[in-house]
Amino acid sequence: MTDRAVVLVSGGLDSATCLAIARARGYDCFALSFDYGQRSVSELAAAKRVVESQGSIEHRIVSLGLDALGGSALTDKNLAVPEDGTEGIPVTYVPARNTVFLAYALAWAEVIDASAIYIGVNALDYSGYPDCRPAYIDAFQNMMNLATKKAVEGGTIVLHAPLVEKSKADIIKAGMELGVDYGLTVSCYQADEVGNACGLCDSCRLRKQGFADAQLHDPTRYR
Amino acid sequence: MTDRAVVLVSGGLDSATCLAIARARGYDCFALSFDYGQRSVSELAAAKRVVESQGSIEHRIVSLGLDALGGSALTDKNLAVPEDGTEGIPVTYVPARNTVFLAYALAWAEVIDASAIYIGVNALDYSGYPDCRPAYIDAFQNMMNLATKKAVEGGTIVLHAPLVEKSKADIIKAGMELGVDYGLTVSCYQADEVGNACGLCDSCRLRKQGFADAQLHDPTRYR
Numbered sequence: 001m002t003d004r005a006v007v008l009v010s011g012g013l014d015s016a017t018c019l020a021i022a023r024a025r026g027y028d029c030f031a032l033s034f035d036y037g038q039r040s041v042s043e044l045a046a047a048k049r050v051v052e053s054q055g056s057i058e059h060r061i062v063s064l065g066l067d068a069l070g071g072s073a074l075t076d077k078n079l080a081v082p083e084d085g086t087e088g089i090p091v092t093y094v095p096a097r098n099t100v101f102l103a104y105a106l107a108w109a110e111v112i113d114a115s116a117i118y119i120g121v122n123a124l125d126y127s128g129y130p131d132c133r134p135a136y137i138d139a140f141q142n143m144m145n146l147a148t149k150k151a152v153e154g155g156t157i158v159l160h161a162p163l164v165e166k167s168k169a170d171i172i173k174a175g176m177e178l179g180v181d182y183g184l185t186v187s188c189y190q191a192d193e194v195g196n197a198c199g200l201c202d203s204c205r206l207r208k209q210g211f212a213d214a215q216l217h218d219p220t221r222y223r
Numbered sequence: 224m225t226d227r228a229v230v231l232v233s234g235g236l237d238s239a240t241c242l243a244i245a246r247a248r249g250y251d252c253f254a255l256s257f258d259y260g261q262r263s264v265s266e267l268a269a270a271k272r273v274v275e276s277q278g279s280i281e282h283r284i285v286s287l288g289l290d291a292l293g294g295s296a297l298t299d300k301n302l303a304v305p306e307d308g309t310e311g312i313p314v315t316y317v318p319a320r321n322t323v324f325l326a327y328a329l330a331w332a333e334v335i336d337a338s339a340i341y342i343g344v345n346a347l348d349y350s351g352y353p354d355c356r357p358a359y360i361d362a363f364q365n366m367m368n369l370a371t372k373k374a375v376e377g378g379t380i381v382l383h384a385p386l387v388e389k390s391k392a393d394i395i396k397a398g399m400e401l402g403v404d405y406g407l408t409v410s411c412y413q414a415d416e417v418g419n420a421c422g423l424c425d426s427c428r429l430r431k432q433g434f435a436d437a438q439l440h441d442p443t444r445y446r
Contacts (some may be wrong), residue, residue, distance in 0.1 A: 060292070065285045069331045096330035099370050103326040107319035110291045130375045139366040147322050147360040 003029045004114035005160075006105045007056070009033050010162050011046030013207055014163055015183045017175035018120030019054055021162050024178055030112060031056040036064040036097075042195040046186040053184055062104055069095070098131035102140055102159070110148050118160045132214055137161045166208055168210030176216060183219035196223035225251045225336035228383075229328045230279070232256050234269030237386055239408045240398035241343030242277055247401055253335060254279040255328055259287040259320075265418040269409040276407055284412050285327055292318070321354035324412060325363055325382070332380050333371050341383045347390055360384045391433030399439060406442035419446035 005027035009015045022029050033047040044061065051059040098121060105117045121132040130136060141159045145151050163171050175182065187207045188197035196203050199222040211218035228250035232238045238294060246254050256270040267284065274282040321344060328340045344355040364382045368374050386394050398405065411420035411431045420427050422445040434441035 062288045062292070063286070065287070069283070069285070069334050094327055095333035095372070096370060098364070099329055100323075100326040103319055103323040105290070106322055110318035111292050114326070130372060131370045133369065136369040137364070139362075139369050143322070143359070143362040143366045146356065146362050147319060147354045149318070149353060152353045 002026065003116065004028045004030060004057075004112055005116040006030050006032055006108075006109045006112070007118040008048045008101055008105055008120065008169050009051055009059070009166070010120075011043040011048075011050060011185060012120075012187045012203075013168075013175070013182055013185045014120035014122055014171060014181065015047075016050045016054075016120075016180050017171050017178070018118050018163060019050065019056070020175055020178035020180045022116070022118045022160070027116060027118075029054075029056045029118075030108065030114065030129065031059040032059075032101075032108060033059065033061045034064050034101060034104070035061055042186050042191045042193055046184060046195060049184040060108070064100065067109055093180075096131070098129075099140070101161070106144055106157065110150060114157065115155075116160055116163070117160050120163050121161050122163045122168070122171065123165060132164070134164050137164060155180070167213070168206055169213035170217055172210050172214045176214075181219075183202060183221075186188055187220070192223060196221045198223065225249065226339065227251045227253060227280075227332075228339040228341055229253050229255055229322055229332045229335070229337050230341040230380075231328055232274055232282070232344065233271045233343075234266040234408060235343075235410045235426075235431075236245065236398070236405055236408045237343035237345055237394060238270075239273045239277075239403050239405065240394050240401070241341050241386060242273065242279070243398055243401035243403045245339070245341045245363075245383070246277060250339060250341075252277075252279045252341075252371050253331065254282040255324075255331060255359075256284045257287050257324060257327070258284055259323075263305050265409050265414045265416055267440070269407060269418060272407040276404055283331070286303060287323065301388075301428055319354070321352075321359070322363070329367055329370065329380065333373060336373070337380065339383055341385070343386050345386045345391070345394065346388060355383070355387070357387050360387060390436070391429055392436035394438055395433050395437045399437075404442075406444075410443070415446060419444045421446065 005022045007019045007022050007029050009019055009031045019029060031051045033044060035044060109117055123133045137159060144157055144159060151156060186195045187203045189201040189203050190198050197220050228245045230242045230245050230252050232242055232254045242252060254274045256267060258267060332340055346356045360382060367380055369383060373380060409418045410426045412424040412426050415423050420443050
């Protein structure tokens with residue numbers, strides 16, 4: 001049996017690249033996305049387009065109910081998305097988001113007997129997000145090694161974060177080489193229903209700068 | 224402000240005791256339960272009764288959609304609940320369940336600025352569940368220390384598992400001293416709608432034995 005990987009796919013640029021990397025490494029990929037009350041409904045539509053364009057064995061979308069716990073501009077419609085490049089941990093940080101995402105990835109990995117989990121987190125661009133750092137990824141791996149039936153029986157599931165120390169420009173270059181169509185992805189925190197980006201939020205700024213630094217054409221549709 | 228604790232409450236004997244311990248330690252308790260497609264609908268009714276009887280600032284029930292990922296006799300109606308005390312990791316093990324539960328607890332703890340999370344896992348009675356062991360709890364704590372905005376800003380959230388090394392009899396004795404009404408709790412993996420227990424599944428066996436060992440009256444209603 002070909003090795004299986006659960007790949008977290010948000011519909012953004014990073015996770016599209018991450019899926020392409022997992023596929024290039026020969027895994028049978030099982031794509032996992034979440035409906036967590038995010039403002040941007042176009043994110044899930046983008047996730048579907050990305051998975052369809054690259055191909056995967058399965059694509060599941062799990063509803064989290066995370067919005068019931070509140071606390072982020074990405075899920076709480078009473079908080080404004082900042083457009084001024086604020087320092088520190090942004091209000092768009094969703095509490096414990098990657099921990100919740102990875103917990104589900106681990107559950108599915110156990111069920112389908114996957115040997116790998118891929119997550120497209122990036123420490124350089126999102127220095128304000130604690131759960132995008134290499135030390136966090138290592139600690140999650142250690143916890144995983146004790147958490148599962150498979151671990152108890154001597155197997156392991158390896159958590160891969162291939163983009164964690166890459167610049168946005170390098171991520172884009174790597175994805176382009178693997179044939180990722182970035183026109184299908186949506187990075188904007190407040191994209192409209194058809195995926196047109198604001199061009200102003202932190203995520204749009206990073207993406208724009210990444211294409212500029214990579215000296216590659218940016219296929220993003222700005223409104 | 225009184226310190227806040229997120230307490231995982233399943234409706235079973237252990238978590239009812241755990242809530243009583245957190246309350247006795249002086250925390251303002253925020254009870255968290257999950258609807259994860261478990262067979263036993265009476266579990267959630269029991270969780271509500273337990274929280275009401277002991278009192279909490281809030282009680283939230285989050286829908287997980289974990290059943291969509293399959294793999295356990297507790298969520299998959301095509302798998303039978305064993306009644307013969309099978310060795311090893313039982314089919315009632317839910318993949319990565321405590322990891323998913325604790326991830327949500329962490330998210331809520333961040334949002335409400337709690338300094339503690341309480342989980343009523345027990346390593347002795349459930350030796351077949353990898354995510355009930357002390358080493359797992361320690362590893363989750365390490366991961367938590369890197370995962371949150373609060374951690375980055377120098378604060379900590381402490382994960383407490385006060386029952387982890389206690390026998391079922393000692394748990395029952397501790398709870399009785401704190402006034403826990405075990406008649407409100409449901410442990411059975413296949414309780415009927417009103418909470419009557421089968422008396423045959425692993426969980427019923429452990430509970431029965433616990434009351435017997437503690438030489439205390441078992442208020443469980445068996446059908």
